[in-house]
Amino acid sequence: MAVYTSVPSEMLAGFLARYDVGALVSAKGIAEGVENSNYLVETTGGRFILTLYEKRVTPEDLPYFLGLTAHLSAAGLPVPAPIADRQGRALQRLSGRPACLIEFLPGISVTRPEPGLAHAAGAALAQLHEAAADFPHDRANALSLPGWQSLAEALGGGAAEIDAGLPVLIAEELAALSDLWPRSLPQGTIHADLFPDNVLALDDSVSGIIDFYFACTDFLAYDLAVAHTAWCFDAEGAYLGTDVSDALIAGYQGVRPLSPAESRAFPLLCRGASLRFLLTRAYDWLNTPAGALVTRKDPMAFARRLLHYRAS
Numbered sequence: 001m002a003v004y005t006s007v008p009s010e011m012l013a014g015f016l017a018r019y020d021v022g023a024l025v026s027a028k029g030i031a032e033g034v035e036n037s038n039y040l041v042e043t044t045g046g047r048f049i050l051t052l053y054e055k056r057v058t059p060e061d062l063p064y065f066l067g068l069t070a071h072l073s074a075a076g077l078p079v080p081a082p083i084a085d086r087q088g089r090a091l092q093r094l095s096g097r098p099a100c101l102i103e104f105l106p107g108i109s110v111t112r113p114e115p116g117l118a119h120a121a122g123a124a125l126a127q128l129h130e131a132a133a134d135f136p137h138d139r140a141n142a143l144s145l146p147g148w149q150s151l152a153e154a155l156g157g158g159a160a161e162i163d164a165g166l167p168v169l170i171a172e173e174l175a176a177l178s179d180l181w182p183r184s185l186p187q188g189t190i191h192a193d194l195f196p197d198n199v200l201a202l203d204d205s206v207s208g209i210i211d212f213y214f215a216c217t218d219f220l221a222y223d224l225a226v227a228h229t230a231w232c233f234d235a236e237g238a239y240l241g242t243d244v245s246d247a248l249i250a251g252y253q254g255v256r257p258l259s260p261a262e263s264r265a266f267p268l269l270c271r272g273a274s275l276r277f278l279l280t281r282a283y284d285w286l287n288t289p290a291g292a293l294v295t296r297k298d299p300m301a302f303a304r305r306l307l308h309y310r311a312s
């Protein structure tokens with residue numbers, strides 16, 4: 001259950017009084033998600049999401065994330081816009097945390113990717129890349145090669161507690177990717193975490209793209225690789241087959257065709273994306289405090305993806 005910070009109802013009513021959004025009717029914590037505390041807030045004016053930012057989000061990055069979602073929403077993408085109070089401020093503090101009131105978007109969080117929706121998600125990702133081309137801010141990707149190296153060091157001997165073969169797999173992959181990682185592919189603003197649970201859907205269309213808290217500047221094709229690792233495998237890390245993979249890539253290329261260099265680099269970018277989620281999940285696996293109300297995500301599901309990409 002991702003509600004780490006509670007907000008008493010009087011405090012929430014006072015907070016909402018700063019906005020032109022009507023008066024508080026109800027609020028409930030949203031169980032999904034692991035990073036931040038999220039509430040579904042109903043007012044006399046409509047529905048909203050209230051997010052309180054927890055430990056993994058650096059407060060200094062919030063203007064970048066909120067600026068990006070405002071930019072993409074204004075460009076017509078199904079991205080929830082941050083809502084400003086009467087003084088024009090979107091970023092606030094509430095219950096001791098940075099906080100933001102966010103537009104509510106319709107749709108259901110995707111649990112089982114189907115080709116039709118994978119195609120729509122690929123297209124939405126390419127539209128995001130195009131719409132962000134004139135977003136004027138940059139943010140370095142803290143979770144690229146140097147970040148993976150640091151995470152691997154932070155795991156130390158803990159990796160072997162997860163799986164006896166993990167230290168060797170991580171070390172080999174870091175060494176290979178340090179040599180082979182591309183240096184000059186087209187760059188831009190990327191989402192960097194386009195998992196099915198960060199897409200809201202109505203039938204086969206994308207009604208929402210959420211969770212921009214890893215967005216950064218990096219290779220555009222790496223973003224498609226992240227989506228590929230996320231959409232084309234089941235929860236245990238078994239490959240779902242070419243239907244979902246082909247649909248995702250075709251959806252993307254229908255809007256923004258990959259260059260020959262991007263296509264050639266794609267399998268390697270998928271290995272990097274697998275290693276990224278393997279490392280962050282392994283770190284969380286070892287560092288999630290006992291009694292935390294959060295279900296840890298299985299790092300080995302990404303070790304299996306990594307082996308799949310290595311073999312293909």
Ligand SMILES: Nc1ncnc2c1ncn2[C@@H]1O[C@H](COP(=O)(O)OP(=O)(O)OP(=O)(O)O)[C@@H](O)[C@H]1O
Nearest residue numbers: 002030032033034035036049080103104105109211
């Ligand atoms: N703008 C929105 N409109 C409608 N529903 C939303 C919106 N933002 C979040 N949600 C709902 O809240 C749930 C949790 O949000 P989210 O996935 O952002 O959690 P998180 O903890 O911030 O991130 P993570 O997925 O990385 O754990 C989503 O699955 C979705 O159902």
Ligand SMILES: N[C@@H](CCO)C(=O)O
Nearest residue numbers: 193195277280281297
């Ligand atoms: N999408 C990530 C969680 C962080 O957003 C994962 O499944 O490991």
